[in-house]
Amino acid sequence: MPYINAGRLRCLPMATRTLVWFRDDLRIADNAALTWAAERGEVVCLFVHETVGRPLGAAAAWWQRRSLDSLRGSLSAPLIEVAGDPREVVPALARELGAEVTWNRRYRLIEVDAEIKEATGAVTHPGFLLAEPWEVRTGAGGPYRVFTPFFKAMQSLLGDAPPTPQPAPGLTPAGVEPVAPPRDAVPSWAASLAEHNTPGESAAEQRLSAFLAEIAAGEAYDNDALAGLTSGLSPHLRFGEISPAAVWHAAAEAGAWSFLRQLVWRDFAWHRFYHVPDMATRNVRPQFDRFDWEWTPGEVPDDLAAWQSGRTGVPLVDAGMRELWAAGRMHNRVRMVAGSWLTKNLGIHWRHGEEWFWDTLVDADEASNAFNWQWVAGSGDDAAPYFRVFNPLTQAEKFDPHGDYVRRWVPEVNTPLYPEPMVDVAQSRRAALAAYDDIRNG
Numbered sequence: 001m002p003y004i005n006a007g008r009l010r011c012l013p014m015a016t017r018t019l020v021w022f023r024d025d026l027r028i029a030d031n032a033a034l035t036w037a038a039e040r041g042e043v044v045c046l047f048v049h050e051t052v053g054r055p056l057g058a059a060a061a062w063w064q065r066r067s068l069d070s071l072r073g074s075l076s077a078p079l080i081e082v083a084g085d086p087r088e089v090v091p092a093l094a095r096e097l098g099a100e101v102t103w104n105r106r107y108r109l110i111e112v113d114a115e116i117k118e119a120t121g122a123v124t125h126p127g128f129l130l131a132e133p134w135e136v137r138t139g140a141g142g143p144y145r146v147f148t149p150f151f152k153a154m155q156s157l158l159g160d161a162p163p164t165p166q167p168a169p170g171l172t173p174a175g176v177e178p179v180a181p182p183r184d185a186v187p188s189w190a191a192s193l194a195e196h197n198t199p200g201e202s203a204a205e206q207r208l209s210a211f212l213a214e215i216a217a218g219e220a221y222d223n224d225a226l227a228g229l230t231s232g233l234s235p236h237l238r239f240g241e242i243s244p245a246a247v248w249h250a251a252a253e254a255g256a257w258s259f260l261r262q263l264v265w266r267d268f269a270w271h272r273f274y275h276v277p278d279m280a281t282r283n284v285r286p287q288f289d290r291f292d293w294e295w296t297p298g299e300v301p302d303d304l305a306a307w308q309s310g311r312t313g314v315p316l317v318d319a320g321m322r323e324l325w326a327a328g329r330m331h332n333r334v335r336m337v338a339g340s341w342l343t344k345n346l347g348i349h350w351r352h353g354e355e356w357f358w359d360t361l362v363d364a365d366e367a368s369n370a371f372n373w374q375w376v377a378g379s380g381d382d383a384a385p386y387f388r389v390f391n392p393l394t395q396a397e398k399f400d401p402h403g404d405y406v407r408r409w410v411p412e413v414n415t416p417l418y419p420e421p422m423v424d425v426a427q428s429r430r431a432a433l434a435a436y437d438d439i440r441n442g
Contacts, residue, residue, distance in 0.1 A: 016041030017174050019094050020077075021048070021086075021103040024128050024365075025240035026067045027201040028074055030165035032125035033102045038169035044097055044176050045075060048090065049083040049184075053109045054280075054366060057359035058187035059328040060238070063199045065184065067239045070200030072180070077173040081181045087112060091119040097176065104240075107133055107274045108366050128237070129267045130244050131157055133274035136267075143275045146382045147268050154264050162252070163245030189325060196327035197235065197362055204236035208247060212254045221259040223332045226405040230332070231259060235363035237266065266368060272381050273367035279380070280354060280370035288379035290439050293349035306422060307342050308356055310410070313421035316396040317341045319409035326409075328362035333399050339376035340390035345428035347435070350377035378436065387436040389429045 018037035022045060025031055037043045047068060056064060072079045082089055094101050101120040105127035106113070116122065126132055136144065136153050144150035187193070211231045215221065222228025236242050244263060251260055273279050283289055294301070306312050310321035320334035330338070342353045354373040358364045374380025378387060400406055403413075412418045 017044065017097060017099040018042070019044050019046055019090075019097060019099040019101045021046045021090060021101065021122075022071070022079075023047075023103065023106050023240075024238070025104045025243075026064075026071045027204070027241050027243065028071075029168040029201070029205075030243040030246050031104065031168075032166070033104045034171075035166055035169045036123065036125065037102055038171050040100075041172060042174035043077040043171045044099060044174045045077050045079040046090070046093065047079065047081045048086045049081065049181060050109075051083065051085050052087075052112055057361065057364050059193060059360050059362045060358075060364045061184065062187055062190055062193055063197065063235055063328070063362040064239060065186075066199040067201075067241055070202065070241075072178070074201060075171070077171045078176045078178040080176070080179040082179065083181055087115050087119075090116050094120050097174070099174075104128070105132075107270050108277070110277075128240050128244065129270055130154065130163060130248060130264065131267060133271045136271060143271060144268070145272070147265065150268050150271065151261065151264050154267065158248070163248045165243055165246035165249055192326045193328045193362065196329065199235070199239070199241070201241045204233065204242035207232050207236060208242060208250060212250055212256070215251075215254045215256050221256055223262060224399055226331055226333065226400045235329075238363040238365050269371035270367040272371055276381075279374065280366060281351065283379040284374055284381055285379050285383075285386075287439050288377075291379070292347070292435060292438075293343065294347055295349040295351065303346055303422060304342075304348055304352055307338075307346065307348070311419060312341065312346075313419040314341060314392045314425070315403075315406045315410055315413045315418075316392045316400065319406045322409040324357070324360050328360060330361070331405070333395070334405075335372070336376050337390045337392050337395050339373060340388070341392055343377040344389045344432040345423055345425065347428075347432070350374060350379065353377075387433055389432050391425060391429070393425060 018040050020033050020037045020043060025033070028034060034043070068081065080093070090101060101122040102124065103122060104125045107127065107129070117124065131154060136150060136157065138144055138149070144153070208231070211229075211233070214229055219229045221230070223230050233242065233247060237244060237247065244266070248260060248263060251263075276284055300308070307317070307321060310318035310325070312318055316334060317338045320330045320338045323334070324330045339350070339353055342348050343350045350373045354369055357369055357373070361369070371380060375383045377383070396403070396406065406413055410418070
């Protein structure tokens with residue numbers, strides 16, 4: 001077997017043994033596959049750094065590496081890490097170990113997983129959402145395309161069967177040596193990411209507890225005001241360091257209903273991605289194929305580079321882009337403003353923005369990133385009104401009224417060192433609206 005040094009796998013005599021394949025579920029508590037395996041006997045854990053599918057961006061890969069290190073330190077069962085095609089790795093390792101296979105489902109690389117399941121007879125479990133994408137259907141039996149009715153359907157579904165997270169199971173480790181791969185290269189800004197982020201299951205649980213403590217103290221969840229209370233849970237949910245069931249259960253008990261609506265939005269993105277798997281590269285609304293966005297694959301024109309580096313001359317946009325680079329995060333309100341500025345005021349294709357966020361967000365995932373970029377560009381589902389253009393100046397006045405957020409990330413604002421805006425806000429808005437009229441009437 002080319003992926004594992006068989007001499008290192010010191011296997012004990014045969015017993016009921018299960019290979020648990022971790023993917024986007026890097027936790028022990030409320031992990032259905034791990035609990036199922038623990039109830040059957042010996043457990044061996046596996047993580048495959050896959051050579052199929054879209055490679056992780058640099059910031060997300062940085063988070064995943066540290067999340068895996070945290071998981072390895074918490075597991076009482078051996079964790080094998082290998083790189084390769086899971087269609088080869090998983091069946092071969094299962095045969096070598098004499099193990100059954102189990103995993104929690106994911107909603108990408110579905111054909112890959114189906115092939116492995118057929119080869120191994122794997123037992124699979126619900127994945128990283130509140131509901132499977134195929135469970136929520138319209139009255140006509142099809143998928144939802146608009147969030148509000150989807151949210152109402154989810155409320156009904158979760159009201160009838162509230163999420164009930166399960167405790168961490170006790171594990172019987174198999175007599176197999178753990179295997180760790182060589183370290184991957186880290187992004188040049190890794191030190192800055194480490195200043196702002198703490199990956200791992202324990203950190204996720206602490207973040208949830210701190211968030212709910214602020215709710216209990218009378219703070220209101222607010223993902224619009226830049227000084228408002230937000231959960232900080234997005235990257236922890238992205239890598240499954242905490243389950244959405246655990247978050248829903250705890251937040252519902254705390255009465256944080258506006259926050260739970262945002263959790264359902266995450267499900268909605270995956271619901272749509274499941275039905276439109278090429279969302280990261282194709283306009284969901286075909287009429288936008290005629291939209292005259294600037295699209296230069298493999299190149300970084302000056303205007304795109306200025307946006308990426310936070311030097312557009314628009315303070316709120318620049319603050320968000322610099323926060324993204326330094327912390328691997330960006331406030332939700334500013335994500336919308338920065339995305340609108342790129343696609344509508346600068347006329348640059350949303351795919352450039354999606355690719356940059358993919359590389360620099362610690363919480364980048366295939367569904368939410370693509371879905372939200374198409375939403376803000378107007379080319380995607382439920383982008384109503386699709387012609388909305390966020391004014392970054394009035395947005396700053398409303399959501400950062402004292403300028404604290406902008407000054408934190410753009411200290412040279414209001415000095416001669418700060419550039420003029422690349423384009424006029426009002427004039428570029430009019431040009432964007434005219435371009436939208438062209439495709440509507442074309």
